[in-house]
Amino acid sequence: MRRNRLMLAAAAVVAATLALAGCAGSASPSSSSSSSSEAAAGFPVKIEDAFGTTTIDKAPERVVAWGYGSADALLALGTVPVAIPKQTYGGDKDGVLPWIKLKLKELGAATPAVLPNDGTTMPVQQIIAQNPDLVLAPYSGITKKERDQLTAVGIPVVAYPDKPWSTPWQDVITITGKALGKPAAAAAVLAKIDAQIAAAAAAHPEFRGKTVAQVWDTAGTFYVYLPADARVQFTEQLGFTTDPAVKTLDSGESTFYTTVSPEKIDALAKADIIVTYADDEAQLKAFTGSSDAKLLPQVSTGALAAVVGQARVTAVSPPTALSLTWGLNDYVKQLAAAVAAAGK
Template identity: 50%
Template sequence: MSLHLSRFGSLAAMAVVGGLVLSGCAGTAEPDTAASEPAGSSDAFPVTFEHMYGETVIEEAPERVATWGWGATDAVLALGVVPVAIPSSEYGGGDNLITPWVEDALADLGAEDPILLDNSAFELSVEELLAADPDVLVASYSGLTQEEYDAVTGAGIPVIAPEEALWATPWRDVITDTGRALGLETQADDLLADLDQQIADAAAENPEFEGTTIAYADDDVDTFYLYLPADPRVEILEDLGFVSAPAVTELDSGESTFYTTVSSENLDQVVADVMFTQAEAQADLDAFLESDRGQLIPAVAAGAVAPIVGEENVAAVSPTALTLPWLLPEMVKQLAAATAVAQG
């Protein structure tokens, strides 16, 4: 029903195989020669980051910030800073390859579109990045390879790399890491507190979510994906009060840290009160839910399904500083309807 290897956590499987790209066709715009004022306090520097490739020290507040991966662009913008370069969003980004929530944030800040770093192959073009003349690259939640990291740092640009593994940094850490990198740690803490309050308010308004078991699933070209508790999208569901159904971990084959696949003959074992799912089009969703294989899933047969439909919405399910407030009301609406069915 959707692109499993898309812009958010699911694309990790493709990102880790990408090599270094030193030439590209996108993002060739000349960098703005007028340096902006640093956003953060100079008193916060130097600041040190430990990550999977070692240690990064940022000596002074950056003036030109570039981002890579998922969530860093949103965190930078949510903190009131306009990045000079961001990754293109082939999934959910529309014709201009910029997601609608990023467009909204740029408009709110009265900013022009940043340079787009070609992300179509999930490989960082170091040439494009250097053309933007950044002071720092924030790539906390990304598929940044060792080779890419070495090339960027070798050019004298400090990099905030993933903490422990590719595509594994918690979404909240992306926000706090970004705040520290920009000298806006207090503002990042306030931003995160506000986002957490939005989730807490939604949970309080829907006490029926508490303790209800849920499975987050995606049917994609006859492959059925079941997302595990380590996935940040599942984490949001649990923050709302849902509990990952025991069947989710029982069916885990160990093939990935954030998802497992389930064969058609085992779909009846996907036992949960509610199924949360996604589809790029309503027709795709309906085709699966009405299919014989879809009806094997108890929650589907009962009609207790909470769908997110539309490419932009599917992309937004992965939480960031901007996507969470953008999609949370629709998520809660669908979850409330499905829970009402499940609880009779």
């Protein structure tokens, strides 16, 4: 989630240079009745973030989601945000991601207002116009100035706890649950996701112990994802082990990826399988026919699991309360095919 093509390739899908867009239809806030008593009993709550402490006096009814993953967490907990950021990468013509559309349909809710999102600047005035009683932005790039502008007019803001665009997806759900006064419901959402991942791993015992390297060859740069990356951690939960060569290639340029020059790509040749990402089939074909791919025997043997399509890439970049399970079955099928081709 970052601001340019380089960071898009590094998994910053939803905050890549987005075109400004207008708002879609507004939605009425909604919360699940099953956790209403929990919410009522949980206030006031105090949440620490990188800029200070936010006090939420009562259960919020008009929540603006900002950044990535917070809208998903709200919906997973039965609360429909009044506004969400436009997601051009992976979203539909209105900038709404497919799993969000599905959840809104399930809840019988209209599409929230879709806020302009250029990947760098928060549309503060448009947010204020939504008359929110909370702005939820735990995985975002919100600045202190933007936060101060909102709090100056009496709007509580929950920003990231440490650094921008770095909050683990599980923590986004936990923070959202706390902000809504639904910590037990948030824990239940996480437990359900863990159970689905565990079931997928149990169904594929052949994954256990297989080594994997995850890469993206795009715009003339070869990216390798490091163990700190959410998609790597998710894949390890399925039973895989990150190939040791990945750590040896780490140049320290980022916490979650490293770029690799052509003369070093063959260090990944011993991994059992390779996972790669591509915006579309054309980009995948360009990679598999490239000189870089020729350095990886997994490409020619078929031990390559390809995550193709902007929505599917977004779903694990990083995963969210809704997107992880949305793309889980397809991802597992790709991994299983790659392991079978590896024949080890």
